[in-house]
Amino acid sequence: MSKILITGATGTNGKALAEVLTNRRVAVKLASRNPLPTNEYSEYVPFDFADVSTFEAAVADVDRVFLLGPPLQFGIEALLTPFIDFLKEKGINRVVYFSAFASEKMGDNFEFHLNLEKKLAADGFAYTILRPSFFAQNFKNYEFENITQRNIIFMPAGLGKAAFVDVYDIAEVAAKALTEDGHEHKTYELTGPELLTYEDIAAYLTEILDKKITYPNPTPEVFRQVLVDSGAPEFVANYLISVYGVIAKKEAEVIADGVELVLGRKATNVKTVLKRDFKG
Ligand SMILES: NC(=O)c1ccc[n+]([C@@H]2O[C@H](COP(=O)([O-])OP(=O)(O)OC[C@H]3O[C@@H](n4cnc5c(N)ncnc54)[C@H](OP(=O)(O)O)[C@@H]3O)[C@@H](O)[C@H]2O)c1
Numbered sequence: 001m002s003k004i005l006i007t008g009a010t011g012t013n014g015k016a017l018a019e020v021l022t023n024r025r026v027a028v029k030l031a032s033r034n035p036l037p038t039n040e041y042s043e044y045v046p047f048d049f050a051d052v053s054t055f056e057a058a059v060a061d062v063d064r065v066f067l068l069g070p071p072l073q074f075g076i077e078a079l080l081t082p083f084i085d086f087l088k089e090k091g092i093n094r095v096v097y098f099s100a101f102a103s104e105k106m107g108d109n110f111e112f113h114l115n116l117e118k119k120l121a122a123d124g125f126a127y128t129i130l131r132p133s134f135f136a137q138n139f140k141n142y143e144f145e146n147i148t149q150r151n152i153i154f155m156p157a158g159l160g161k162a163a164f165v166d167v168y169d170i171a172e173v174a175a176k177a178l179t180e181d182g183h184e185h186k187t188y189e190l191t192g193p194e195l196l197t198y199e200d201i202a203a204y205l206t207e208i209l210d211k212k213i214t215y216p217n218p219t220p221e222v223f224r225q226v227l228v229d230s231g232a233p234e235f236v237a238n239y240l241i242s243v244y245g246v247i248a249k250k251e252a253e254v255i256a257d258g259v260e261l262v263l264g265r266k267a268t269n270v271k272t273v274l275k276r277d278f279k280g
Contacts, residue, residue, distance in 0.1 A: 002027075002063035004027070004028045004064045004065070004179075005031055005065045005066065006018055006029065007068050008066075010034050012137055013068060014030070014066070015036075016167045020168070020172055021175050021179075024179075026041065026178075030042050030044050033047065049079045055082075059087070063092060064095075065087060065092060067080065067083075069098070069112070069116075072239055074112070077116055085123075088124075093126045095126070096128045096178055097120055097128070097129050098130050098174075099114075101189055101254075102133075102251060103131075105251045127185065128186050129188070131189045133163050134164050134165070134252065136192060136270045139278075148278075152202075152216060153198055153201060155240070156223040156240065156244045157244045158249070160248050160253065161200075161247070162253070164201075164270045168268065169263070170190055172262075173262045188262060190258040194269060195253055196270060204274055205278065208279055209279075224241065
């Protein structure tokens, strides 16, 4: 029986999708450069977008692909294009591409998601595009130490709002797109159900952790300096300033209907995710 290839399988979204699909007894292949645990419905396949010699084994018995490029790097277009061309050559036509909400507002270096969306359409794929907003899991993934040890959230998000989305909602949408008809040639904008500032998130975390968590609202300059002083490459600081600048400029203040449209239920609120991530 044909399987679904999950790229980015060791990452936040790949793992969530693998969990959702294998719980439904759907056979998946988990593709990444690093091995990971499998179960009776999943198998691991070594895979590197930058190494064409890994492509053939990755797509054996596969007829659908969840395509996710890594974060915190530019050049994603060049990294993913050889694999997309390979899929076309093989006639593997059904691709769910993991894009991003409002990426057109992040500046010139962030055109890669839109360019890849266009490529999939121009190359004749039966694509589904997922455009998720900022993940509710970012607080755990990127700020766990800041929050639990330093009692702060530290991002250059200003006082703008975002509708943080639960990666398990995204995974459920992806699972439906990959296993049901009717999602071809569709683009889904996926957000959470409420618009919140970083101050609002700090207030939620204060309640959940029962200790004061603050949001110092760093300027981009202060943010860059703190990251560079702590040893992070300046590139990472600049990348995050561009991404979170979308919130600061109040350009992420949209609640989209993608989750409700596909799942027929309301999107999960951020407080539920924060409780899950910080209270266990
Ligand atoms: N964070 C947000 O709020 C947000 C919002 C919207 C969209 N996005 C988009 O979400 C995507 C990131 O998703 P995520 O957070 O789930 O990622 P993640 O947790 O950082 O995981 C990245 C995955 O990519 C794999 N990977 C990295 N380099 C690879 C390569 N050369 N070949 C094959 N696999 C490679 C990694 O596996 P190995 O290292 O094991 O190979 C890992 O499984 C990005 O495209 C970003 O633009 C993020």
